[in-house]
Amino acid sequence: LAKTTQPISMDSYEGQEVNITCSHNNIATNDYITWYQQFPSQGPRFIIQGYKTKVTNEVASLFIPADRKSSTLSLPRVSLSDTAVYYCLVRPSGGYQKVTFGTGTKLQVIP
Amino acid sequence: GAVVSQHPSWVICKSGTSVKIECRSLDFQATTMFWYRQFPKQSLMLMATSNEGSKATYEQGVEKDKFLINHASLTLSTLTVTSAHPEDSSFYICSANLGQGPYSNQPQHFGDGTRLSIL
Numbered sequence: 001l002a003k004t005t006q007p008i009s010m011d012s013y014e015g016q017e018v019n020i021t022c023s024h025n026n027i028a029t030n031d032y033i034t035w036y037q038q039f040p041s042q043g044p045r046f047i048i049q050g051y052k053t054k055v056t057n058e059v060a061s062l063f064i065p066a067d068r069k070s071s072t073l074s075l076p077r078v079s080l081s082d083t084a085v086y087y088c089l090v091r092p093s094g095g096y097q098k099v100t101f102g103t104g105t106k107l108q109v110i111p
Numbered sequence: 112g113a114v115v116s117q118h119p120s121w122v123i124c125k126s127g128t129s130v131k132i133e134c135r136s137l138d139f140q141a142t143t144m145f146w147y148r149q150f151p152k153q154s155l156m157l158m159a160t161s162n163e164g165s166k167a168t169y170e171q172g173v174e175k176d177k178f179l180i181n182h183a184s185l186t187l188s189t190l191t192v193t194s195a196h197p198e199d200s201s202f203y204i205c206s207a208n209l210g211q212g213p214y215s216n217q218p219q220h221f222g223d224g225t226r227l228s229i230l
Contacts (some may be wrong), residue, residue: 032216043117044155046218049216
């Protein structure tokens with residue numbers, strides 16, 4: 001299983017764009033990059049997933065360089081409700097494949 | 112979209128009691144589900160892989176006789192913490208996904224977790 005490295009914590013003011021970068025140097029060819037958000041006492045919630053280049057949905061964008069050894073989650077104009085822990089996961093294709101959580105990034109949005 | 116439900120969301124019981132936690136895939140069938148444990152201010156730790164119709168696969172260091180897993184149907188996996196003690200108090204989370212055929216690239220979907228407190 002590919003290991004991921006993220007900053008332990010980040011602070012941001014409301015309304016700013018937040019970029020959280022994750023390193024996954026030993027990512028395999030069949031691996032996907034998935035980001036989750038977790039609030040206290042809740043299960044992780046899926047945010048976005050990608051394989052290469054850029055993926056955008058209604059809540060975030062995911063940037064993946066050509067070598068795929070890192071990825072950046074971009075949250076546009078964060079609000080206080082975006083305060084949470086964000087996890088970057090690398091997982092093989094196939095739902096039966098287990099995933100390992102890294103430390104995650106604790107994002108604190110400041111008024 | 113895919114939804115995973117856990118029950119109960121919170122349980123408090125006396126030391127020595129066995130506690131069962133249910134994980135259901137509400138709108139899809141899941142031949143594989145996963146169980147995690149999370150201590151305060153820590154990340155999720157994978158405990159075991161639950162396989163429908165066969166024995167669960169446990170991660171190193173997880174006692175299979177302590178944490179009994181049953182995956183008797185394609186929509187239900189249960190985790191039973193046997194003879195629970197205060198050190199078993201934690202947040203238990205399950206996950207599942209479609210993961211079959213053309214859906215093999217779908218991400219894992221997580222339940223909302225079960226807070227277990229052993230007195």
